[in-house]
Amino acid sequence: MQPYMSVKNVSHVYPNGVTAIKDINLDIYEGEVVAILGSNGSGKTTLVKHFNGLLTPTKGEITVGGLNTKKEKISKLSSLVGYVFQNPNHQTFLPSVRKELEYGCTNLKMSESEIEERVNKAIELFELEDSLDDNPFDLNSSQRKEVAMASIMAVSPKVIVLDEPTTGQDHKGCKRVLDLVRMFKDHGHIVVLITHDMHLIGELNCRTVVMNQSRKIADDQADIVFSHKGVMEEAGLQPPQITSFANELSNLDSNKTYLTIDSILSWIKENKEYKEKKEEAVQIGSGS
Structure with missing residues (x-):
């Protein structure tokens, strides 16, 4: 299977001489949710900004949907890769929610009928019927972030990049982001997350790429990455707090990495059932 996005030996050096990413290789496929982790300055944001042409490689090549990002305009690439910024104020600037939803489609010169269809779909998916005439800046931060996501969803790019989507969100807002990531995936989008939110990654148990000092140092499922203490250090x-907590419990399976409370409860239930069946078999055997 061919990757939808392919990063081949990519390095990026800023004009001030700082090497932000070095010799990165990364293939991303249809249907994937990929989290990119790393401390501040590790290179994760620089890497992702190459996906839609906001940055171009100093060395190496990136292809998206078969297109070389060095040879394409940002407007073309933005129809394939939508970027939702960490701060929705950097993305929303029009006087109404409806105009925000229409803007990307209009900018890509879609027909009026197609714009209407796409915007109506975004309105339905994000339940924005009662907010269409509101000024986005009159909404709270969670609502503004949803409007930013909905505006990208209206364009319907294959790839949706979410930059720190849970920053500033309360528990309800974080749960909503989790649901939206799953919704994007269910609607056929590749989702790329730049995040420090280990709980979110734990709930998704998605493919996880770890960056450190401009290089990629790990690339695997979250439960495998989080089990490598050397990589994390x-x-x-x-890792998620629940993972650290589980590591302190001596009665759990030490060969497993627990990312959620449900995974712990599931193991306890399965183990209890196993013990009960084993005891029952022993009793039957003793009786015979």
């Missing part, structure tokens, strides 16, 4: 990262 090198990157200056901590």
Whole structure:
């Protein structure tokens, strides 16, 4: 299977001489949710900004949907890769929610009928019917972030990049982000997350790429990455709190990495059932 996005030996050096990423190789496929982790300055944001042409490689090549990002305009690439910024104020600037939803489609010169269809779909998916005439800046931060996501969803790029989507969100807002990531995936989008939110990654147990000092140092499922203490320490990262808690419990399976409360409860239930069946078999055997 061919990757939808392919990063080949990519390095990026800023004009001031700082090497932000070095010799990165990364293939991302249809249907994937990929989290990119790393401490501040590790290179994760620089890497992702190459996906839609906001930056171009100093060395190496990136292809998206078969297109070389060095040879394409940002407007073309933005129809394939939508970027939702950490701060929605950097993305919303029009006087109404409806105009925000229409803007990207209009900018890509879609027909009026297609714009209407796409915007109506975004309105339905994000339940924005009662907010269409509101000024986005009159909404709270969670609502503004949803408007930013909905505006990207209206364009319907294959790839949706979410930059720190849970920053500033309360528990309800974080749960909503988790649901939206799953919704994007269910609607056929590749989702790329730049995040420090280990709980979010734990709930998704998605493919996880770890960056450190401009290089990629790990790339695997979250439960496998989080089990490598050396990688986590090198990157200056901590696994989800529930994982650290589970590591302190001596009665759990030490060969497993627990990312959620449900995974712990599931193991306890399965282990209890196993013990009960084993005891029952012993009793039957003794009786015979």
